[in-house]
Amino acid sequence: MLKFRLIKKKNIFDYIKLLSITFPQTKKFNYLYLEWLYFNNPKGTVVGFDAFDKDVLVGHYSLIPSEVLIKGVKTKSLLSLNTAVHPDFRNKGLFTKLANLSIKQAYKVGYEII
Secondary structure, three states: OEEEEEOOHHHHHHHHHHHHHHOOOOOOOOHHHHHHHHHHOOOOOOEEEEEEEOOEEEEEEEEEEEEEEEOOEEEEEEEEEEEEEOHHHOOOOHHHHHHHHHHHHHHHOOOOEO
């Protein structure tokens, strides 16, 4: 049975592994990159959920804080980025479940646009 949890800094190495499996053509996923993007971003901390099968990360959905101008007004927004589902868990609705949990959390904590 899958367990869904908010993204946490202690799981960065799990994110690196899953993102590297999902996107083998890129080498950008490393500790310093994800630490800054998710937890040291000047616009705020990442919003998103993970899916675990036992203690193994099998799904990840992240929304990155940003800011946009709408009619001259700064608006808190999020960019959907770094979504990954392990190949063994695809085509089971996991992406949609993670997206829905993440979007619900985003609005709950005050973001207006994704």
